[in-house]
Amino acid sequence: MELAAAAEAGSGGGPDGSEGGPDVGGGGPGTMPGLRHRSGAMKRRRRWGVLRQQWKLLGLFEIDQQHEFFSLTCMMKEGLAAAIENTVHHASTTEASDDDFRSEDTHIHKDFTMQTFAGPVFSSLRGSLGLTEQEYQQSLCSENSYLQFISNSKSKADFFLTNDKRFFLKTQNKREIRFLLDNLKIYMEHLRRFPHSLLVRFLGVHRIIIPHRPKKYFIVMQSVFYPDDRVNARYDIKGCEMSRWTEPPPEGKHIIVVLKDLNFEGQYIELDQQRSWLLRQVEVDTHFLQQLNVLDYSLLLAHQPLHRDERLQNLSFASLIVRTKRSVNPGSSPALTDVAAPVPGEVPEDDSISLMSERDGGCLKKPRPGDTAQGSDAAEALDFKAQNRRLLPNFKNPLHVIDGSEQRYFIGIVDIFTVYGIRKRLEHLWKRLRHPGRSFSTVSPQTYCVRLCQWVQDHTK
Numbered sequence: 354m355e356l357a358a359a360a361e362a363g364s365g366g367g368p369d370g371s372e373g374g375p376d377v378g379g380g381g382p383g384t385m386p387g388l389r390h391r392s393g394a395m396k397r398r399r400r401w402g403v404l405r406q407q408w409k410l411l412g413l414f415e416i417d418q419q420h421e422f423f424s425l426t427c428m429m430k431e432g433l434a435a436a437i438e439n440t441v442h443h444a445s446t447t448e449a450s451d452d453d454f455r456s457e458d459t460h461i462h463k464d465f466t467m468q469t470f471a472g473p474v475f476s477s478l479r480g481s482l483g484l485t486e487q488e489y490q491q492s493l494c495s496e497n498s499y500l501q502f503i504s505n506s507k508s509k510a511d512f513f514l515t516n517d518k519r520f521f522l523k524t525q526n527k528r529e530i531r532f533l534l535d536n537l538k539i540y541m542e543h544l545r546r547f548p549h550s551l552l553v554r555f556l557g558v559h560r561i562i563i564p565h566r567p568k569k570y571f572i573v574m575q576s577v578f579y580p581d582d583r584v585n586a587r588y589d590i591k592g593c594e595m596s597r598w599t600e601p602p603p604e605g606k607h608i609i610v611v612l613k614d615l616n617f618e619g620q621y622i623e624l625d626q627q628r629s630w631l632l633r634q635v636e637v638d639t640h641f642l643q644q645l646n647v648l649d650y651s652l653l654l655a656h657q658p659l660h661r662d663e664r665l666q667n668l669s670f671a672s673l674i675v676r677t678k679r680s681v682n683p684g685s686s687p688a689l690t691d692v693a694a695p696v697p698g699e700v701p702e703d704d705s706i707s708l709m710s711e712r713d714g715g716c717l718k719k720p721r722p723g724d725t726a727q728g729s730d731a732a733e734a735l736d737f738k739a740q741n742r743r744l745l746p747n748f749k750n751p752l753h754v755i756d757g758s759e760q761r762y763f764i765g766i767v768d769i770f771t772v773y774g775i776r777k778r779l780e781h782l783w784k785r786l787r788h789p790g791r792s793f794s795t796v797s798p799q800t801y802c803v804r805l806c807q808w809v810q811d812h813t814k
Contacts, residue, residue, distance in 0.1 A: 412609035413514070416499045426499045426513060428561055429522065429571070432467030434494040435460045436559065439469075440476040441486045449474045454538055466562040470534055474541065475557050481544075482554060482575075482752075489556070492519050493573065504611055508768075519579050519750075520556065522571050529770040530558060530570045536645060543641050549630075549680070549742055549752060551638050551652075553577065553767045577765035579750045583657040584763065588612045590652040592801070592808035595784075595793035614808070622654070622764075622813040623757045630743040631755065631764070635809045637741060638766055639802040648801040649771040649794050652809070655763040659756065666747070667756050676744040679751065773798050 416422050439458060453473040460467045479489055497516035504512065513522040525533075533540075533555065544550055557573035578584055589611050591597065597614035624631060635652070642650060659667075666672050745751040746761075753765045771777065781795045796804070 412504065412611075413500050413502050416501050416513070420501070422501060422511065422513070423498075425561070425569070428462070428465045428467075428563070429499075429513075429559075430494045431462055432460060432465070432559065432561060433557070433573075434490060435462070436467060436469040436472065436557070437486055437490040437493070440472055441490075443473075449477055449541070454534075464563065468560040468562070470530075470558040470560070471537055472557075474537060475555070478541065478544070478554065479556055481548075484556075489520075492517055493522075502609075514576065518581060519576055521574050521576050523574070524569060524571045525770070527568075527570060530560075530572075532770055532772065533558060533572070539645075543638075546736065547634070547637055547740055549634065549740070549745070551634055551753070551764055551766045552641075552769070553765050554752070574767075575750065575753070577653045577750075577753045577767065578655050578763050579753075581655070581763075584655045585657055586612060586655060588614075588617050588654040590614055590617065590654055590805070590808060591649070591794050592652075592805040593792040593794050593796075595788055595791050617654075617812065620812070622656075622762055622809075623760065624755060624762070624813060625758055627743055627755055627757070628813050630741060631813060632806070632810055633741050635766075636806050639805055642766075642769055643798040643802040645769070646773050646798050647769050647771060648773050648777065648796065648798045650769045650801075651767055652805060653763070653765045653767055656760045659759060659761050663756070663761070664758070672747060673744065675747055679745045679747070680742050 416426050436458065439460075454471050456471055456473060458469045458472050460469075476486065479486070492515050495516060499522070500514040500516060500518070502512040502514050502521075511524045514520070515522075540552075540555075544552070544554075554575045555572055556575065559571055559573070561569045561571070563569070578587060587609070591614060594615060599610060599612050599616060601612065601616065602608040602610045622628075622631070642648075743755070746754050746756050748754050750763075753763050755762045755764060777795055781797070784793045784795055792804070794801075
């Protein structure tokens with residue numbers, strides 16, 4: 354998305370087609386001063402209203418010194434710089450302990466206090482992705498301004514994007530943060546078992562305390578759509594139809610609009626050899642969320658055309674060797690191996706265990722205790738074979754990027770904080786009465802899991 358579009362939105366004419374410059378003179382020589390003042394104020398309010406509507410359509414613009422969030426984002430940068438510096442100098446070389454999951458580090462700054470939760474755990478996760486602390490700090494704490502992303506989501510959260518568009522920062526309420534921290538250990542275990550999981554990677558959890566203001570919680574996560582230089586369409590998929598249409602942007606306008614399920618009808622995710630991997634991974638991840646009693650999460654999807662050289666690279670034997678090494682050793686230097694896949698698809702697993710063989714309403718079951726091999730080495734080997742792996746592209750953000758024959762797809766699962774509690778159960782009953790026979794997002798976690806898996810199966814080939 355070109356940030357120049359923000360300037361285009363801000364420099365256009367007023368609603369009546371007049372020039373959009375500042376009102377400096379008011380009315381003609383016969384106009385009373387009070388009327389000129391009121392008329393000028395009304396014009397400015399009208400123009401500001403138009404700009405706000407254009408910005409909402411735009412979705413992304415720079416947080417400069419005039420922006421309402423400028424002060425907050427400056428505090429975020431300062432606090433993150435100190436928090437990351439702490440993990441740089443106290444990097445753990447051992448597996449995260451229970452104390453690491455419960456840790457809270459506090460840094461007192463001039464105008465605010467920053468708290469970092471489970472810092473060593475998230476530092477280890479960043480390392481497993483091949484992301485150095487210096488690289489992470491440079492992206493989050495550079496002198497360049499953050500960008501604000503305004504989506505058509507019903508969420509009241511604020512979304513910020515680093516200037517290089519690599520990481521999202523999102524405000525969360527206390528309940529959502531507590532849910533993430535309470536389930537952090539099993540989230541990390543899921544990523545260990547399935548390192549190619551489509552679940553968004555949470556990279557940090559923080560709280561800013563500013564005197565005389567409410568406490569502000571926020572998370573840092575990888576952007577699924579990175580890098581987005583040539584992305585030509587973005588979708589938020591929930592597998593239902595109610596309120597799942599968004600008006601596309603005007604032809605030729607550089608405007609970010611996140612489209613929805615009904616906008617994608619008639620299209621397909623064309624993956625060829627990697628389709629089976631995607632179907633299985635969506636099933637694995639949504640079953641995990643079902644076990645957490647979670648619903649209303651989204652499958653983010655975007656695509657861009659592959660260049661001719663990118664298509665040829667996907668077919669080259671040398672590329673397959675490199676990509677296979679990266680798939681077996683994500684986040685680290687490729688190990689020397691002669692393993693290579695014969696086609697651009699899944700990493701060969703020989704006699705790997707298929708978790709798809711047993712189903713419960715279309716979703717995976719946990720392996721039975723008797724199915725695991727005896728001994729730690731045998732169990733580890735069995736666990737490795739059971740992982741759903743694929744050939745990672747030789748590309749930035751490989752875990753969320755899948756190359757088809759003609760298109761490059763960006764795919765990830767986000768917004769995993771909505772628990773199916775009493776409030777959601779009542780909402781489900783109310784929607785069933787109001788929209789009989791229609792599909793909507795508020796359903797049981799099991800139904801949500803099965804329905805999204807079915808959507809992916811129906812829209813891939």
